[in-house]
Amino acid sequence: MKFSTLMTAVLLTAGLAATASAQTLKKVADSNKITVSYREASVPFSYLIGSTKAVGFSVELTEAIIDDVRKKVKKPNLEVAYMPVTSQNRIPLLVNGTYDLECGSTTNNSARGKDVAFSINMFYTGTRLLTKKTSGVKNYADLTKKTVASTTGTTNAQVIRKYNTEKNLDMQLILGKDHDDSLLLVESDRAMAFAMDDILLFGLMANSKNPAALQVVGDSLQVEPYACMLRKDDPEFKKLVDGTITRLMKSGEFTKLYAKWFESPMPPKGTNLGLPMSQQLKDNLKAMSDKPAT
Structure with a gap:
């Protein structure tokens, strides 16, 4: 009985703290x-x-x-x-x-x-791809068996992983710690493309070292x-x-x-x-x- 009363008090206190x-x-x-x-x-x-x-x-x-x-x-x-x-x-x-x-x-x-x-x-917005103009990438099928970047903790990483599985593209997904890091993976040729919300890709491209070398391509996978x-x-x-x-x-x-x-x-x-x-x-x-x- 005492244990039950104590647990009730603990749970009530925790609930009040969460509410506060x-x-x-x-x-x-x-x-x-x-x-x-x-x-x-x-x-x-x-x-x-x-x-x-x-x-x-x-x-x-x-x-x-x-x-x-x-x-x-x-x-x-x-x-x-x-x-x-x-x-x-x-x-x-x-x-x-x-x-x-x-x-x-x-x-x-x-x-x-x-x-x-x-x-x-x-x-x-929706998930699309940023890639170098020299990559030859126009859409997701062009990334079969290629390395693709996205950013840790984003819905885009989940979307591209699911799409990869559904379409059997055998892409290798690597995750940057933030969007700048993911962009760098493409700029340094460690990834063929960067999958992210298209508006963020346009913004990152605009402020990149060499915007003219990059492009945003591919169908929008979903509206978010x-x-x-x-x-x-x-x-x-x-x-x-x-x-x-x-x-x-x-x-x-x-x-x-x-x-x-x-x-x-x-x-x-x-x-x-x-x-x-x-x-x-x-x-x-x-x-x-x-x-x-x-």
């Missing part, structure tokens, strides 16, 4: 600090120029959300800490409370939805939505994050922000991706859906 940790706005108000993440090489969403400053489409979304958090918790001098994350550690570090919000280039899918929550979708990521079971914070994105979408600021990062010269080289807004994203400016990929 999920209440981001209270945590932020009590500490007068919010910690947000950034990516080091997810062009044009969140990437470094210089050694410490992150810029990009998702970074500006993050800043807009932070402004609304300041107003909500009535902390005009709220301290903001910026933390780099990778494809591999972004989910566990969010879940354990190390940081509070991730707006980067993260796919909103059902599997991840078991561990985290997602905002309204803010971009749509990107969204900001936050802890589960925190409806108050999700309402605020969705509220910020809704306001930007309704006011036209989101469209202007899109044009700035996808259809205009961007730092550090002034490269213009020249990528018009997809129909899926145009539709979601009205639907404002947070529906995950399957």
Whole structure:
């Protein structure tokens, strides 16, 4: 009986701790600090120029959300800490409370939805291939028995592995620790191609050492939505994050922000991706859906 009572108390305490940790706005108000993440090489969403400053489409979304958090918790001098994350550690570090919000280039899918929550979708993309123009690669069949790179912890690595098995292509998959590392595998001829979200490939190519030597090819294997990521079971914070994105979408600021990062010269080289807004994203400016990929 005593053991049962003790276990109940332990489980109740653990449950209360988990609930408390999920209440981001209270945590932020009590500490007068919010910690947000950034990516080091997810062009044009969140990437470094210089050694410490992150810029990009998702970074500006993050800043807009932070402004609304300041107003909500009535902390005009709220301290903001910026933390780099990778494809591999972004989910566990969010879940354990190390940081509070991730707006980067993260796919909103059902599997991840078991561990985290997602905002309204803010971009749509699909897996394609980056390769050298001299490689002769035009589509996935050209990679039979060849080495293909992707990035650790991404949905793309899972997608290309599944496609490889289904089509019996016998590709050898190697994983870079981040997108820059995966790009380097192609540039140094250790991989024939790099499988990743097409928008990230265009961004990486634009800022690479020799953009003219590279190309993005292949069919898009699936459509995936990107969204900001936050802890589960925190409806108050999700309402605020969705509220910020809704306001930007309704006011036209989101469209202007899109044009700035996808259809205009961007730092550090002034490269213009020249990528018009997809129909899926145009539709979601009205639907404002947070529906995950399957």
